[in-house]
Amino acid sequence: MKFITAIIQPSKLDAVQESLSGIGISGMTVSEVKGYGRQKGKSEIYRGAEYDINFIPKVKIEIAVSNKDASNAVENIQEVSNSGKIGDGKIFVFEMSKAIRIRTGETGEEAL
Amino acid sequence: MKNIMVLIFLMISLSSSAFAQDVPEHGIFILNSLLFLIGGFLVMFMACGFCMLEAGLVRAKNTTTQLTKNIALFSISAIAYYLIGYNLMYPLGSWVVEGYFSALFPAIAVLEPVGVAADAVDDLSYASTASDYFFQLMFCATTASIVSGTVAERIKLWPFLLFTLILTAFIYPLQASWKWGGGFLDEMGFLDFAGSTVVHSVGGWAALAGAMVLGARTGKYVNNKVIPMPGANLPLATLGTFILWLGWFGFNGGSQLAMGTIGDVADVSRIFANTNTAAAGGAISALILTQVLYKKVDLTMVLNGALAGLVSITAEPLTTSLGAATIIGGIGGVIVVFAIPLLDKFKIDDVVGAISVHLIAGIWGTLAVPITNSDGSFVTQLLGIVIVGVFTFIISYVVWTILKSIMGIRVSEEDELKGLDNSELGMDSYPEFKQ
Numbered sequence: 001m002k003f004i005t006a007i008i009q010p011s012k013l014d015a016v017q018e019s020l021s022g023i024g025i026s027g028m029t030v031s032e033v034k035g036y037g038r039q040k041g042k043s044e045i046y047r048g049a050e051y052d053i054n055f056i057p058k059v060k061i062e063i064a065v066s067n068k069d070a071s072n073a074v075e076n077i078q079e080v081s082n083s084g085k086i087g088d089g090k091i092f093v094f095e096m097s098k099a100i101r102i103r104t105g106e107t108g109e110e111a112l
Numbered sequence: 113m114k115n116i117m118v119l120i121f122l123m124i125s126l127s128s129s130a131f132a133q134d135v136p137e138h139g140i141f142i143l144n145s146l147l148f149l150i151g152g153f154l155v156m157f158m159a160c161g162f163c164m165l166e167a168g169l170v171r172a173k174n175t176t177t178q179l180t181k182n183i184a185l186f187s188i189s190a191i192a193y194y195l196i197g198y199n200l201m202y203p204l205g206s207w208v209v210e211g212y213f214s215a216l217f218p219a220i221a222v223l224e225p226v227g228v229a230a231d232a233v234d235d236l237s238y239a240s241t242a243s244d245y246f247f248q249l250m251f252c253a254t255t256a257s258i259v260s261g262t263v264a265e266r267i268k269l270w271p272f273l274l275f276t277l278i279l280t281a282f283i284y285p286l287q288a289s290w291k292w293g294g295g296f297l298d299e300m301g302f303l304d305f306a307g308s309t310v311v312h313s314v315g316g317w318a319a320l321a322g323a324m325v326l327g328a329r330t331g332k333y334v335n336n337k338v339i340p341m342p343g344a345n346l347p348l349a350t351l352g353t354f355i356l357w358l359g360w361f362g363f364n365g366g367s368q369l370a371m372g373t374i375g376d377v378a379d380v381s382r383i384f385a386n387t388n389t390a391a392a393g394g395a396i397s398a399l400i401l402t403q404v405l406y407k408k409v410d411l412t413m414v415l416n417g418a419l420a421g422l423v424s425i426t427a428e429p430l431t432t433s434l435g436a437a438t439i440i441g442g443i444g445g446v447i448v449v450f451a452i453p454l455l456d457k458f459k460i461d462d463v464v465g466a467i468s469v470h471l472i473a474g475i476w477g478t479l480a481v482p483i484t485n486s487d488g489s490f491v492t493q494l495l496g497i498v499i500v501g502v503f504t505f506i507i508s509y510v511v512w513t514i515l516k517s518i519m520g521i522r523v524s525e526e527d528e529l530k531g532l533d534n535s536e537l538g539m540d541s542y543p544e545f546k547q
Contacts, residue, residue, distance in 0.1 A: 046342050047413060048338075049339070051339065
């Protein structure tokens with residue numbers, strides 16, 4: 001199984017969620033994060049004092065998928081959240097060794 | 113025929129009595145009292161305004177403490193003014209040093225008895241004592257509110273409240289007695305209609321002294337750079353500003369001290385209109401100036417600008433025309449946009465801009481009086497400003513210093529970084545994950 005973490009632009013969240021639903025990925029965890037990559041921060045002024053904002057708000061999506069669905073999911077996310085501009089984000093894929101559904105105790109791919 | 117004669121006679125006598133007087137004497141007492149009651153509760157709501165403004169401009173980790181300070185200081189001022197302040201401020205002729213010092217521990221405030229009759233009231237030509245007491249109490253509380261914003265995010269709760277007690281029991285009432293209590297400043301011809309100096313500058317001086325003794329927030333000034341610490345809740349800050357704007361109609365309007373004649377109610381009306389337009393002038397000048405200087409409008413400056421406009425007109429909200437009031441307020445707005453970063457240059461850390469809004473714009477407002485009021489003179493105004501300033505600043509500085517050496521007024525650096533809500537109160541304002 002694979003665990004996929006995607007850092008995307010907040011405005012793309014709805015589109016990604018819809019698209020993943022469309023290919024049968026039925027669950028995800030979403031969190032508000034801040035970060036930067038090559039997209040540098042910006043400079044603002046608060047009450048006359050200039051300061052750098054290095055961390056840009058992003059959204060992190062985490063999904064657990066079967067090996068079969070993994071590359072499909074990654075492609076999907078990349079297509080939908082790609083705007084062609086710096087700051088679109090990144091996708092990371094991890095090997096996942098275990099999954100358990102808390103309510104029923106199912107394990108492995110049954111739990112996804 | 114007889115009925116027609118009666119009718120004509122009635123019409124004539126009614127129409128002539130309409131020109132003979134505005135209201136019967138008891139009516140004046142009642143309407144004046146009404147003005148104080150309405151003005152009073154409007155100014156009370158300014159305590160909420162200050163509270164929300166400050167809550168919005170501090171960081172989340174210090175919010176509960178700020179809220180606690182505000183409701184506590186408001187309550188303390190009520191007790192202090194009742195026990196000492198009211199009669200210290202209004203000695204009604206019985207001074208220890210005529211015109212300068214009324215008493216150290218004057219009598220506590222006493223209201224007229226229940227159901228008092230016209231022949232037993234304290235001053236039939238004025239207003240009910242309770243309405244006068246209630247109204248004036250709110251001004252005392254306002255002065256205390258001003259200080260709490262400046263010293264936020266690093267001051268300890270109880271030493272601050274102790275300072276508040278001394279400010280509201282002694283410092284504010286004593287200097288106010290010199291002007292509104294009929295003391296030497298009043299005799300001198302110093303003019304301050306609703307308190308640009310007596311309330312706002314006094315709060316500002318006390319705040320300045322506090323900021324200097326307290327020191328800046330940790331990490332605020334690093335290597336000659338100013339590090340912004342943006343407020344956690346701008347909707348609250350804006351709400352607070354609008355509430356202050358509303359309350360100011362009571363603050364300035366009530367200071368007419370009378371509403372029982374055509375002239376007086378028309379004056380109160382002028383004051384409301386002038387007060388509003390001064391706020392607008394201040395807001396707009398901050399709006400334009402921040403756009404020009406920083407290429408982006410700064411909401412927090414616009415809020416401060418509106419308040420500075422209000423403070424600027426407070427010394428003379430009656431004699432100005434609408435146009436003059438707008439300009440006087442507008443200049444107040446310009447003042448704060450420059451004063452706020454200027455204080456940072458001097459490493460005086462004022463979290464909400466209270467010194468700029470209340471002290472500096474308060475000085476401007478006081479000086480502006482002779483522009484539209486020929487009874488005033490710049491020299492007298494300046495003299496009053498300096499006397500009140502020296503008195504308030506020095507006494508406040510001494511009190512803050514004494515408190516610092518007895519109990520310390522600043523939390524430890526570790527506690528400051530964790531946040532006052534954690535270290536002083538153990539209670540978060542925003543404890544859960546936001547949805």
